[in-house]
Amino acid sequence: xxxxxxxxxxxxxxxxxxxxxxxxxGQRIVAxxxxxxWGDWLKQQTMLINHYxxxxxxxxxxxxxxxxxxxxxxxxxxxxxxxxxxQGTISH
Ligand SMILES: [Zn+2]
Numbered sequence: 001x002x003x004x005x006x007x008x009x010x011x012x013x014x015x016x017x018x019x020x021x022x023x024x025x026g027q028r029i030v031a032x033x034x035x036x037x038w039g040d041w042l043k044q045q046t047m048l049i050n051h052y053x054x055x056x057x058x059x060x061x062x063x064x065x066x067x068x069x070x071x072x073x074x075x076x077x078x079x080x081x082x083x084x085x086x087q088g089t090i091s092h
Pocket of ligand 1: 007010034
C-alpha cells in the first residue's frame with residue numbers, strides 16, 4: 001500500500017491502492033486519507049445512519065453522508081451535530 005500524508009490525522013500511514021469511494025472524493029481519499037481514518041469514518045457513518053434512521057438508497061441520505069464524509073476526512077464544510085457531540089467517544 002502506498003503511504004499518504006493523511007489530511008485528518010496528519011500522520012504518514014498506509015493509504016489506498018484503489019479509491020474506497022467512487023468519484024472525485026474517492027480520488028481525494030487516495031491522495032490524502034489513511035486507512036485508519038477511513039475506518040473511523042465508516043464507524044461514524046454507521047452511527048449517523050442509525051442516529052438519523054437513514055435509508056442509504058435514498059439520494060438525499062447519500063448526499064448527506066457524502067457531505068459529512070468530506071467534512072470528517074478533510075475538514076471541509078459542516079458536519080452534522082452528532083459528529084461534534086460524539087467526537088472522542090469512538091473507540092477503535
Ligand atoms: Zn489518518
